[in-house]
Amino acid sequence: MAAGKRVDNKGRVLKTGESQRKQDGRYQYRYMDCLGKRQYVYSMKLLPTDTVNGKKSDEISLREMEKQITRDLDDGIRTAESNKITFNDMFMHYMDTKRNLKATTKNNYMYMFEKYIKNSALGNRTLSKIRKSDIIKFYSGLLDSGFKTNSLETIHTLMHPTFTMAVDDDIIRKNPSDGVMQMLDKTEAQTKIALTVKQQENFIDFISNSVEYSHWLPVFTTFLGTGMRVSELIGLTWDDVDLKNGTISVNHNLVYRKYGNNCEFHITTPKTEKGTRTIPMLSEVKQQIIERRKQQFAEGKPQAVIDGVTNFVFTNRYGNPHTPMCINRAIKRIYTAFNNEEKEKAKREHREPELLPHFSVHILRHTFCTRFCENETNVKVIQQIMGHSDISVTMNIYSHVTEDKAKECMKNLENKIKIS
Secondary structure, three states: OOOOOEEEOOOOEEEOOOEEEEOEEEEEEEEEEEOOEEEEEEEEOOOOOOOOEEEEEOOOOOHHHHHHHHHHHHHOOOOOOOOEEEEEHHHHHHHHOOOOHHHHHHHHHHHHHHHOOOOOOOOEEEEHHHOHHHHHHHHHHHOOOOOOOOHHHHHHHHHHHHHHHHOOOOOOOOOOOOHHHHHHHHHHHHHOOOOOOHHHHHHHHHHHHHOOHHHHHHHHHHHHHOOHHHHHHHOHHHHHHOOOOOOEEEEEOOOOOOOOOOEEEEEEEOOOHOOOEEEOOOOHHHHHHHHHHHHHHHOOOOOOOOOEEEOOOEEOOOOOOHHHHHHHHHHHHHHHHHHHHHHHHHHHHEEEOOOOOOOOHHHHHHHHHHHHHOOOOOHHHHHHOOOOOHHHHHHHHHHHHHHHHHHHHHHHHHHOOOOO
């Protein structure tokens, strides 16, 4: 044992500020933070290679903590606060600074926070213990539970600026949520399956020829011919449609979410500059928009007024805009009816049925983007029409489509050229 030196129960010399508790063997490091207040951190391990009760442990060692604390103190990072402030605490502080936030937006943010973040392990974790991998795991868990990408974007809209404020306030060094959505967008683009050309034709043909579902044709033709998001399409007004010039102006969203104890419609503005755009109408879209106007005149129902906005293009028999859930229910009824009919037809014709997959309204947007990528090489144009805020999202879909197209072209080339 070194004379005059303090050592742990393994005979290792302890540095200034380090000590080991006799009762449980836990190591302690004492230091002064940037505000001159005494702080303590603890670990069962002195060194990274130490075991705990004879077993390997993922716990951060005391020496690793000391190294980080020294670095943070040198850079003015308030380590002690990051060890005490949870994400929930920081989020509430962030919301207190958002004085100019619209009431509907604030209510939606608080609803999403309380429902999905507040009681989660991540929400109650201190900022110093949240890593990028924790954010990825949290977001992936939401997606696996059936969360839609646009809902996840709302969660990210809450979390990312909260962490940014913590960085700006010198509580943490870097934002652990940076780049996470781009990583997940890439995965989503690769796993999201668009309808094939044949499936798309079967879907539209079935609606066109159906007495029960033909009134949905203007809605689904517009989805498949513009790639609009569901919130953009259900919020479309006649003021946004220019039949003379053949264009649709996308400048707001219509969201249907829980506010207090009730679900309500509210008008919101696009989250990014790219979301506001003008989409030229294909001739089929223009024709169905005109048909929709005729339908609406025949229905003769008074129009709903939402946040001062009225004159909606796509409404139900009561004059109210369709909810996303209503559209998804219609899609389910349509592909179920088609598949039942196709099974019977295939049985009579002694062949395998060509069934429609189970899909939701967002797949229609992805299908349009896929068809667009198959027929257009200018990625910037595709990004502009789709309203993608980040061109990497467009590129992920485009590269996936061109890869499939290359395989198809090579297959068509088989046995058509002499190479051996």
